[in-house]
Amino acid sequence: MKNRKRLVENAIHGIFLILGLITVGCVLLITVYLVISGIPAIRKIGILNFFFGKKWASTAAQPQYGIFPFILTSIYGTAGAIVVGVPIGFMTAVYLAKIAPPKEKAVIEAAVSLLAGIPSVVYGLVGMMVLVPGIRIVFHIPDGASLFAAIIVLAIMILPSIIKVSLTALEAVPKEYEDASLALGATPVETYFRVSVPAAKSGIAAAVVLGVGRAIGEAMAIMMVAGNAPNMPKVFQSVRFLTTAVASEMSYAADGSLQKQALFSIALVLFLFIMLINAALNFFLKHSKE
Amino acid sequence: MKKIITFITIVSLVFAAMAGCGKKDSGTVSTDGSTSMEKVIGALGEAFEENNSGVTFTYNPTGSGSGITAVAEGRCDIGLSSRNLKDEEKAQGLNETVLALDGIAVIVNPDNPVNDLDLETIGKIYMGEITNWKDIGGEDLEIVLIGREAGSGTRDGFESIMGTEDACKYRQELTSTGDVITTVASNPAAIGYASLASVKETVKALLVGGIAPTEETVKDGSYVVQRPFVLVTKSSAKLSETAQKFFDYITSPEANEIISSAGAVPVN
Numbered sequence: 001m002k003n004r005k006r007l008v009e010n011a012i013h014g015i016f017l018i019l020g021l022i023t024v025g026c027v028l029l030i031t032v033y034l035v036i037s038g039i040p041a042i043r044k045i046g047i048l049n050f051f052f053g054k055k056w057a058s059t060a061a062q063p064q065y066g067i068f069p070f071i072l073t074s075i076y077g078t079a080g081a082i083v084v085g086v087p088i089g090f091m092t093a094v095y096l097a098k099i100a101p102p103k104e105k106a107v108i109e110a111a112v113s114l115l116a117g118i119p120s121v122v123y124g125l126v127g128m129m130v131l132v133p134g135i136r137i138v139f140h141i142p143d144g145a146s147l148f149a150a151i152i153v154l155a156i157m158i159l160p161s162i163i164k165v166s167l168t169a170l171e172a173v174p175k176e177y178e179d180a181s182l183a184l185g186a187t188p189v190e191t192y193f194r195v196s197v198p199a200a201k202s203g204i205a206a207a208v209v210l211g212v213g214r215a216i217g218e219a220m221a222i223m224m225v226a227g228n229a230p231n232m233p234k235v236f237q238s239v240r241f242l243t244t245a246v247a248s249e250m251s252y253a254a255d256g257s258l259q260k261q262a263l264f265s266i267a268l269v270l271f272l273f274i275m276l277i278n279a280a281l282n283f284f285l286k287h288s289k290e
Numbered sequence: 291m292k293k294i295i296t297f298i299t300i301v302s303l304v305f306a307a308m309a310g311c312g313k314k315d316s317g318t319v320s321t322d323g324s325t326s327m328e329k330v331i332g333a334l335g336e337a338f339e340e341n342n343s344g345v346t347f348t349y350n351p352t353g354s355g356s357g358i359t360a361v362a363e364g365r366c367d368i369g370l371s372s373r374n375l376k377d378e379e380k381a382q383g384l385n386e387t388v389l390a391l392d393g394i395a396v397i398v399n400p401d402n403p404v405n406d407l408d409l410e411t412i413g414k415i416y417m418g419e420i421t422n423w424k425d426i427g428g429e430d431l432e433i434v435l436i437g438r439e440a441g442s443g444t445r446d447g448f449e450s451i452m453g454t455e456d457a458c459k460y461r462q463e464l465t466s467t468g469d470v471i472t473t474v475a476s477n478p479a480a481i482g483y484a485s486l487a488s489v490k491e492t493v494k495a496l497l498v499g500g501i502a503p504t505e506e507t508v509k510d511g512s513y514v515v516q517r518p519f520v521l522v523t524k525s526s527a528k529l530s531e532t533a534q535k536f537f538d539y540i541t542s543p544e545a546n547e548i549i550s551s552a553g554a555v556p557v558n
Contacts, residue, residue, distance in 0.1 A: 057440075057456060058440050058441075059440040059441055059456075060455075060456040061455070061456060128469075128472060128473070128476075129472070129476065132473075132476070133476045133477065136477065142431065142432035142433075142434045142461070142479050143434040143461050143462065143477060143479070143480070144477075145461070145462050145473070223465065224469065227461060227462040227463070228439065228462060228463040228464065228465075229460050229461060229462060229463050238460075238461050238462055240463075247465075248439045248463065248465050249439055249440055249441055251441075251465075252325060252439070252440070252441025252442060252443075253441060254351070254352055254353070259441075
């Protein structure tokens with residue numbers, strides 16, 4: 001009887017192990033596949049020409065595969081989204097965690113969750129119909145589809161992750177810290193910014209990194225608002241991100257062509273970016289536990 | 291127990307479905323060529339497969355040039371080309387049959403006062419030589435060029451008709467006809483192009499050289515922003531029975547409705 005019980009235990013253990021390995025297997029499979037299919041084009045084009053070439057013309061008679069504009073655009077776009085999105089998200093989190101009355105908090109939290117659940121294509125659609133014409137009219141430029149539009153859309157898209165993760169971090173700050181600060185005569189606002197926020201800083205940093213990860217990997221929404229011309233990034237210029245470069249040309253690229261291989265190489269670059277961001281995220285999360 | 295039975299049922303169904311795929315008892319039709327013809331030939335192939343069970347239809351989107359080479363070398367039954375055959379290609383013993391015509395409408399915002407441009411002017415606009423609508427009878431607005439992504443059949447068609455291959459200074463490169471139409475509809479300074487069949491009232495299709503783009507003007511050739519969808523066959527070798535059946539089917543009036551709904555103008 002006891003033996004049988006152990007057998008069942010072991011069997012279940014085995015099943016769970018296999019299920020866990022499926023995830024690991026997927027990650028490995030994707031990594032290996034991307035590396036294998038991404039390396040040949042980089043070698044053929046040349047590392048310097050590929051990473052620092054300023055012109056992308058994949059279907060021209062004399063094709064050129066320089067992804068420097070895409071890399072810069074992805075970095076600028078993400079940085080811009082962080083600059084716009086983090087202050088808003090962070091302040092919202094402080095307000096929700098410390099100041100907001102419970103009813104208000106419930107409403108705002110529900111709205112944030114809803115924002116997180118909106119599919120990116122809907123962001124793109126609203127951006128295309130409202131934001132792009134709006135930017136054109138407000139800034140008196142010929143066309144609103146630009147890096148600026150993409151930054152605004154991305155900033156809104158990263159708000160939920162920033163708010164939720166910072167909120168959790170702020171709420172985990174022991175009440176004693178704040179009580180001590182208040183007892184020493186600090187005002188509530190002083191307490192929040194001098195005591196609570198520093199105590200939660202690694203959690204907040206994790207929130208920012210999570211936002212970066214979300215922003216750099218987004219394709220659908222920005223494909224609809226950024227214009228997709230492979231220009232060097234300028235605020236009101238039509239630009240193409242790493243993600244959109246892959247997404248927009250993949251469907252027509254012929255199998256085995258250098259164009260398709262180069263698209264895989266772009267995906268590999270993007271993958272490396274995201275690995276870096278994940279490493280940073282793990283670093284911050286580890287710190288917040290200590 | 292119930293779950294196990296469900297599981298076994300699903301597995302056996304999957305295997306049964308796979309077994310069904312493996313059967314190829316009565317012939318195949320292989321086509322190869324123009325990516326622009328994907329929609330038309332895909333719809334026709336689907337309909338043909340539906341009407342003739344067991345027949346397999348394949349389409350390899352490689353581009354017009356590769357399609358013509360493939361049929362010349364006997365690697366496929368029917369080559370697909372979105373341009374007419376050159377004389378030297380005909381001299382190799384290839385036959386061309388026009389399946390349909392693809393009209394491309396040049397579209398602007400309905401608020402734009404410009405109604406009529408000639409081919410040369412449109413080419414100049416897309417090359418960035420004319421940059422303001424006021425130079426061609428419009429308002430004082432910078433022209434915003436909307437196009438499709440690299441590799442798109444419509445872009446390829448438009449640029450080859452205009453003679454502006456790889457030279458267009460696009461402001462936006464969008465990935466679908468719908469996006470192009472939406473964008474042009476929302477920007478008074480925009481100009482774009484889209485397959486004739488998908489143009490809606492939210493945008494205005496320009497007259498080109500005084501001719502409005504309609505199915506009739508495309509068919510009689512007076513509307514010039516158009517190109518043929520050509521079936522290429524070898525005159526020396528006979529088509530297989532199934533391929534001949536497919537060829538006859540798609541060039542018959544029966545197929546017209548499918549061709550129209552796939553966005554091209556049928557000619558047969």
